[in-house]
Amino acid sequence: MSSSRPGSYTRTAIRLHWLLALGLSATLALGFYMSDLPFSPAKLQYYSWHKWAGITLLLLAVFRLGWRLTHPAPAAPAGMPAWQHAASEWTHRLLYLLMLAIPLSGWLMSSAKGVPTVYFGVLPLPDLLERNVELGKQLGQLHGALNFGLLGLVALHAAAALKHYVIDRDEVLGRMLPFLNKA
């Protein structure tokens, strides 16, 4: 096993984890809610808020990926089967990929639909694509599909964490919730 790995996550890693968990949940919920609303000023406001949140989450995800690459995660519990190692490794890789791809696909969709993003109503962001209504629709479908993918992965991720806590009774969940391991 890699002996260089620390026994716990840094405090920054834990904060980033929960900040993104909270931010992604809220922004995803707002996204699903607002897309079904009838056309109204509120809907246009929600779209702007959703885009501001999405750009913020993209920045946080980039910072978090940088942090993760420079601060290795603690080693898995001794004796964990190889398939669980692999599953954990790939779930985390996909989660990072989606944390970047989801806001990026939203930004691309906005650009293609011809509605630029003005961050917090102040900072105009560049359009990543030329206006193209058909492409905008397809990117919208991709944005939605990636979010369903995220929901599935997060469910798997949470179920695995609970399995470690309830069935294996190891300290994996406590590494992200340090108060559990203190007891």
Next chain:
Amino acid sequence: MKIRLAYTLPLLLSLLASTAAQAVEYSQLLADKSSLGFSYRQMNVPMDGSFKRFKAQLAFDPAQPAKASAAFEIEVASIDVGSAEGNSEVSGKLWFNTATHPTARFVSSGIKALGNNRFEVAGKLTIKGKTLDVSTPVSFKADGANGVFEGAFTIKRADYAIGEGMWADFGTVANDVQIKFRLLAAAKK
């Protein structure tokens, strides 16, 4: 004296003739080469739109702006704000109410030269049954046999009750709307 006149008269006549030859009255709008757009701010995001169908009666001789006139009819339902959802919304009662007010109009009331091929066109703009005085700068340039007229002016959407009820607040969609036009017109044949 007589000799002078004999020389001067033909010169004067030829001058007059050349002025007459230069006087071109642009009267036929080339609709497919013209554009009528607008821009506005939605949540402080700059947005663009346009009207796809409009007609005009023009009589514009840049040499005689005082005699010039322009009248436009815009088919409001031909609006494009960039999305199907937006287009059906702005055709509705709270916005343009195109069922009751299918046509917007501009009729010029006075045109004056500002020099340098620039003009000030005043007129009455009717949208959604409300008529108000507006004026816009227009620049002219000849493009081969055609004339190109370009300009922009700003109206307040609330003045025409465009966006009533829940849209009346300017927090989401700003009050200022800039109208931009680029019109190509052919000379009378």
